[in-house]
Amino acid sequence: MPSSTPETCSHGAVMIDPAHTRFALWAPDALTVSVEIEHGSSLPMLPQADGWFVIQTRCQAGTAYRYQINGELLVPDPASRAQQSDIDSPSLVVDPNAYTWQHLAWQGRPWTEAVIYELHVGALGGFAAVQQHLARLAALGVTAIELMPIAEFPGARNWGYDGVLPYAPEASYGTPEQLKHLIDCAHGHGLMVLLDVVYNHFGPDGNYLSQYAKGFMREDKHTPWGAAIDFRRPQVQDFFIDNALMWLLEYRFDGLRFDAVHAIEDPEFLKLMARRIRAHIPAGRHVWLNLENEHNQAHLMEQGYDAQWNDDGHNALHVLLTGETEAYYEDYSDQPTEKLARCLAEGFVYQGHTNRNGEQRGEPSGHLPPSAFVLFLQNHDQIGNRAFGERLHQLCPPAALRAATALLLLSPMIPLMFMGDENGADAPFLFFTSHHGELAEAVRQGRRAEFKAFAAFADAERREQIPDPNAPNTFEASKPNLTCDNDWTALYRQLLQLRHHHLIPHLNASHWLGVQVHARGALTARWQLGNGSHWRIDLNLSDRSLDVPLAPLEQRIFDSDPFAITQQPSHSLGPYTAVVSMTPARASGDVA
Incomplete structure (x- = not known):
């Protein structure tokens, strides 16, 4: 009974x-x-x-x-x-113990070893299909895959940020057991698996909470997606904290990336969630909690969180590489090199500084270690929120991108790449959904309206050319070909080998030493590593040579110009070049 x-x-x-x-x-x-x-x-x-x-x-x-x-x-x-x-x-009804784990001894990896590869499970064909890429990624030098949100969403095509059932893995991707098998296999290859979770809103289709639990939301606070979730209520707190614990304990994910926490209206909830999660993680296990947070709240990295996605660094680099200065890039259009220098010297660019809207943004971050910041040249947002989903190698000189890639993979910050970066994939990553009826039309028109302020899309006829998010071919076009190795693959492999050999073993206790700006797009950044040695990157994203005294040849780890050693004098930093060098501790008296 x-x-x-x-x-x-x-x-x-x-x-x-x-x-x-x-x-x-x-x-x-x-x-x-x-x-x-x-x-x-x-x-x-x-x-x-x-x-x-x-x-x-x-x-x-x-x-x-x-x-x-x-x-x-x-x-x-x-x-x-x-x-x-x-x-x-x-x-x-799901039996959480139905799957038999093969790698129960896996305890994760130290955060300083993280080299993150963000991917969309649906675009790669589901959980079982992602599994086919694990050996290739591990051989490349990747140490963690990060899955874009997988919570059940309407239809079979979606970025994942329209999820409405956060405990259920998307059925079109596979079963809970197939997801666990993917994670288990990743651990067998030495790969961490991180999951992007969305706790700031529910999707617009399939959410019935308002009809029997109005207390889940609060009408006095709104986010870009509607009424804010009411994190003041213990039942709501438990709903999301228990969800996080399910992914970490039952599915054995190695960490979570919390989407857009600036849209979580209760600031105490984030601290509570970190405390509760940390209290449940067994001793000796590595579990990593990362934030996306436009507010640049540095104090949260001292409240149980390990790192934050550094949009500031990306935005400054993007302006220097492409010359684009519209929308949020406008905040980086004035003195972009100096802004990049602040990022490489202190973490955040905006640390209480005033943005284009006259608002103060951010907190001081220079006291945090470089590993508290996740740096990237591209991610799902930065590609997919372009009208036609172009990738960076289609927007800037290849040599400049090579130099920026060296900065990405050989800076002491934690590097993140997006699927396809490693072979210069030409497939766009477009915004796609599988809504129907009025919602589909609203999403279609809303997508086109987003670009109305851009000069290239001021004309309505031009905006009509923006791909329809609900069209199946929009999703199909976003599937990258990841199987072909080329010069980009060789570059990524080389840089990651250097990172694993020279940088990762000494990232603990590393700290910033300062940055010197030489000209627009050109600077020298220095860090002290945990073994006392000095790590230096000379970067020139401009199209002209600069008079910059470089480290002696015997101290250089990498030069993105393959002819630099034979053709360039030691005081000349060639155009579109990155030079990485390391000075041993006994000789590192030169501090910027």
Whole structure:
């Protein structure tokens, strides 16, 4: 016979033993709730304190179910561990212990060893298809793959930021067991696996929370995606913290990247989440928590978080490489070299400085180690938020990109690349969804309206050429060919070999030493590594040679100009060049 359970509730369907499952739904605005077992019975759930409805009953893994609200509305479980097909299909009871792990001794890797490869699971063909790339990436020198969000979203094509069922891996990508197998295999190759999670909003299609749990959202605060999530409520806090713990403990992900936390209105929630996660991670295991945060809140890296995506560094580099200064690049159009220098000397560019909107942004960050910042030349946003999804090698001189790639992979910050960077993939990465009806049209028109302020798209006819996010061929065009090695692959392999040999062993206790600006696009940056040696990068992203005294040849680790040693004097930094050198500790008296 079914029974209720009065103890503290965990959201969703939780297996008690192989034959029994406890269902719990927080529905404070519902009068009645029942579990509708597919091809079975309707089980009334008993109301508990604080808006909970709970029942424990005989129910095995694989059982399909829905919740019925007030005898009328059938909804999926908001904490569904898997869906039968799409967001409006029945939820499935999942046995968290069904998968047999092969690499249980895996404890992760130190954060200073991170070389991150961001990828979109759907564009590569699903969990099983991603697995086919692991050996290649490990051989390249990658140490971590980062999956764009995989939470269940409407349809089968989406970036993942429209997820509405954050506990359920996207059904079109594969099953929970296939995801675990991917992670297990990655660990076998020595690769960490990080997951991008979205805790700042729910997608616009398939979210029924407002019909039985209005307290999930707060109408007095809004984000770009609508009403803000109300993180003041313990039931809401637990919903997301338990989700993070599920990915880290049950799926054995090695870390999480928290999307756009500047849109989380309760600043204390982020600190609480980090504390709760850290308290549950077994001693000796490496788990890494990274932020995307436009507010540049450096203090969070001292509150349980390891690093932040450094958009400042990307934006300054992009302006120097491409000359583009529209939209958010306008904040970097004035003195971009000096802004890049601040990034390489202190982490953030904006540390309380005023942006183009007259707002102060950021906190001082120079006291943090370089490894607290994730640097990149491209990621899903920076490619996909372009109208036609062009990649950087199509926008700037190849030699300049080679030099910038040397900076990316040989700076003491943590490098991140996007799928296809390593072989100069020509396929764009476009914005794609699989919405229908009015929502599809709204997304289509909204996408085109985003570019109205750009000079190239001032004409309405030109905006009509922007690919329709909902068209299947938009998604198909975004699938990169990753199987061909070329000169870009050789460059990435060479630079990552140098990083692993010379830099990674000494990144602990490294710190900034300063930056000297020589001219527009040209500077010298220095860091002290943990072994006392000095690491130096001379960078010239301009098209002319500069008089810059370089390190002696015997101290040079890399020169992006293959003819520099024979053709360039030691005081000349050639155009579009990066020179990387290391001075041993006993000789490192030259501090910038």
